[in-house]
Amino acid sequence: MAIVGSLDFEKPIEEIEDKIAELSKLTQEREIDFSQEIKKLEVKAQEMKKEVFSNLTPWQKVLMARHTGRPSTMDYIRMIFKDFIELCGDRLFKEDKAIVGGIAELDDYKVFIIGHRKGKDTKSNLEYNFGMPHPEGYRKAIRLANLAEKFSKPIITFIDTPGAYPGVGAEERGQGEAIARTLQVFSKIQVPIIVVIIGEGGSGGALAIGIGNRILMLEHAVYSVISPEGCAAILWNDPSKTIEAAKNLSLTANDLVRLKVIDEIIKEPVGGAHRSPEEASCLVKDSIISCLKELQEIPISELALERYQKLRKIGKYLE
Amino acid sequence: MVWFRKPKYTIVTPQAKRAKIPDGLWIRCNDCGELIFKKEWENNLKVCPKCNYHFQLRAKERLEITVDEGTFEEDNKSLAPIDFLKFIDKKPYKERIIENQEKAQLNDAVITGCGYIEKIKTAIAVLDFNFMGGSMGSVMGEKITRLIEKATDLKIPLLIVSSSGGARMQEGIISLFQMSKTVAALELHNKAKLLFISLLTHPTTGGVTASFASIGDIIIAEAKTLIGFAGPRVIEQTIKEKLPYKFQQSEFLLEHGLIDMVVNRKNVKNVLGRFLHFFC
Numbered sequence: 255m256a257i258v259g260s261l262d263f264e265k266p267i268e269e270i271e272d273k274i275a276e277l278s279k280l281t282q283e284r285e286i287d288f289s290q291e292i293k294k295l296e297v298k299a300q301e302m303k304k305e306v307f308s309n310l311t312p313w314q315k316v317l318m319a320r321h322t323g324r325p326s327t328m329d330y331i332r333m334i335f336k337d338f339i340e341l342c343g344d345r346l347f348k349e350d351k352a353i354v355g356g357i358a359e360l361d362d363y364k365v366f367i368i369g370h371r372k373g374k375d376t377k378s379n380l381e382y383n384f385g386m387p388h389p390e391g392y393r394k395a396i397r398l399a400n401l402a403e404k405f406s407k408p409i410i411t412f413i414d415t416p417g418a419y420p421g422v423g424a425e426e427r428g429q430g431e432a433i434a435r436t437l438q439v440f441s442k443i444q445v446p447i448i449v450v451i452i453g454e455g456g457s458g459g460a461l462a463i464g465i466g467n468r469i470l471m472l473e474h475a476v477y478s479v480i481s482p483e484g485c486a487a488i489l490w491n492d493p494s495k496t497i498e499a500a501k502n503l504s505l506t507a508n509d510l511v512r513l514k515v516i517d518e519i520i521k522e523p524v525g526g527a528h529r530s531p532e533e534a535s536c537l538v539k540d541s542i543i544s545c546l547k548e549l550q551e552i553p554i555s556e557l558a559l560e561r562y563q564k565l566r567k568i569g570k571y572l573e
Numbered sequence: 574m575v576w577f578r579k580p581k582y583t584i585v586t587p588q589a590k591r592a593k594i595p596d597g598l599w600i601r602c603n604d605c606g607e608l609i610f611k612k613e614w615e616n617n618l619k620v621c622p623k624c625n626y627h628f629q630l631r632a633k634e635r636l637e638i639t640v641d642e643g644t645f646e647e648d649n650k651s652l653a654p655i656d657f658l659k660f661i662d663k664k665p666y667k668e669r670i671i672e673n674q675e676k677a678q679l680n681d682a683v684i685t686g687c688g689y690i691e692k693i694k695t696a697i698a699v700l701d702f703n704f705m706g707g708s709m710g711s712v713m714g715e716k717i718t719r720l721i722e723k724a725t726d727l728k729i730p731l732l733i734v735s736s737s738g739g740a741r742m743q744e745g746i747i748s749l750f751q752m753s754k755t756v757a758a759l760e761l762h763n764k765a766k767l768l769f770i771s772l773l774t775h776p777t778t779g780g781v782t783a784s785f786a787s788i789g790d791i792i793i794a795e796a797k798t799l800i801g802f803a804g805p806r807v808i809e810q811t812i813k814e815k816l817p818y819k820f821q822q823s824e825f826l827l828e829h830g831l832i833d834m835v836v837n838r839k840n841v842k843n844v845l846g847r848f849l850h851f852f853c
């Protein structure tokens with residue numbers, strides 16, 4: 255049951271799960287009945303999971319959000335949608351694999367999908383640049399959003415990135431402009447947009463595809479103006495303050511509901527989405543479909559205004 | 574959000590040099606390190622006469638050299654930041670706010686209002702780097718959004734003079750969303766076929782670069798301005814290489830097709846006037 259890249263606070267649970275596996279194996283091999291013991295351990299494991307995962311600290315949430323076993327955009331595409339066809343390229347410079355886009359069906363809905371793409375291992379992470387887009391990734395997102403609008407198809411975005419890539423080529427090709435332009439296009443597109451933060455919502459690189467009529471966020475995902483590491487380095491000048499930075503940044507799904515930045519938290523299976531990806535994907539699917547139903551009721555000409563009115567309210571100041 | 578470095582060229586130890594500067598009469602150029610006669614520097618709009626380095630201007634000074642005399646009317650002056658996250662780094666944000674308000678004599682890092690530029694009524698926002706590095710939090714986001722909405726209502730052009738280190742971390746995710754809020758407001762101004770000029774001044778980075786600053790109908794940068802999304806230090810750490818010469822300087826952006834022109838400070842008002850008269 256041990257999951258690749260398991261986190262410290264998951265270990266006690268995994269120890270019990272290993273024990274259960276061992277006892278089940280003995281039951282089979284030696285035909286000794288351990289069912290009582292197994293049942294007890296299962297109850298214990300379940301209680302422990304509830305205890306641990308309902309009280310995660312902000313930093314533990316960051317670790318959960320970055321968990322390599324956590325379902326990625328590609329996993330959700332595979333589990334939730336059918337007949338996905340990937341669409342590539344920005345028609346300007348190159349194909350950026352850090353952002354995946356395409357068309358698919360979701361029950362009776364025909365939709366566009368745009369999302370950050372992270373890998374599961376070193377090889378795929380290098381291929382997808384760890385989910386950190388270059389300007390061409392955002393320009394592909396713009397192209398697809400315009401196409402979705404042309405054919406009146408809803409857009410679903412999945413957010414999961416450490417941030418936009420900080421590199422020489424990215425700057426030369428206008429990383430700032432690409433993000434700003436994506437925000438501009440997503441603010442005016444006349445189709446429903448549903449944003450789902452599934453893992454790591456890292457700064458402007460996440461926000462770029464984060465303007466939506468509905469913004470949903472998984473229970474253990476995070477969304478922040480800067481990574482806790484970056485924040486600690488800049489404000490404290492001390493990398494050891496990362497955990498403190500995570501706490502200060504208010505980056506958990508609960509924080510974001512309280513701050514009225516997101517609309518809804520999607521509950522994860524006990525122990526996190528990586529422990530039962532299938533169950534997690536069902537919950538994500540249900541939430542997306544109920545949003546699609548709601549948004550169908552809004553005339554298409556009012557969707558952009560609805561998004562603007564939502565954004566317009568965000569901010570806290572003294573008058 | 575992003576930090577940047579200032580080039581420092583020291584020939585003699587700074588201590589020894591500083592000791593030689595007669596109080597108040599001379600200043601030292603941040604870029605070439607030469608001593609400049611303060612009067613000459615002020616007459617030159619705080620541009621180094623030796624190397625053309627453009628020193629940062631306070632928002633008030635910028636307004637003085639940009640807007641027709643006596644025509645600027647400030648809006649929403651009273652808007653002030655609050656520490657709604659109870660953010661404490663080396664110091665509580667609450668204290669930083671008060672300190673910066675005293676130091677900068679401003680409530681936050683932007684002044685907004687309407688005035689005339691070469692006789693054309695324009696909505697104007699000027700960021701002030703002196704207040705927490707010109708960082709964008711709720712107050713800047715709200716003041717700029719209100720200004721854009723006013724410009725759209727009055728059907729007048731808009732000028733935003735940027736100078737910022739990026740989003741204000743002490744306001745967490747709320748500061749990030751000021752990027753989308755301002756850009757969405759700009760799109761409504763754009764849709765109304767109104768002119769938006771973005772003037773980039775030293776330095777413009779992070780969340781400001783990745784929002785309103787980069788989508789002007791016309792983008793002008795002052796000479797020798799650092800402009801970028803990621804700060805040079807972050808990029809160097811990521812790619813583990815020295816950065817190319819003049820990387821992220823205004824001239825570099827012009828070469829890469831990201832801005833319309835690089836202008837010396839003394840010509841900025843004239844250039845703005847010509848655009849306003851052409852488009853409005």
Ligand SMILES: [Zn+2]
Pocket residue numbers: 602603604605606607621622623624625626
């Ligand atoms: Zn100089």
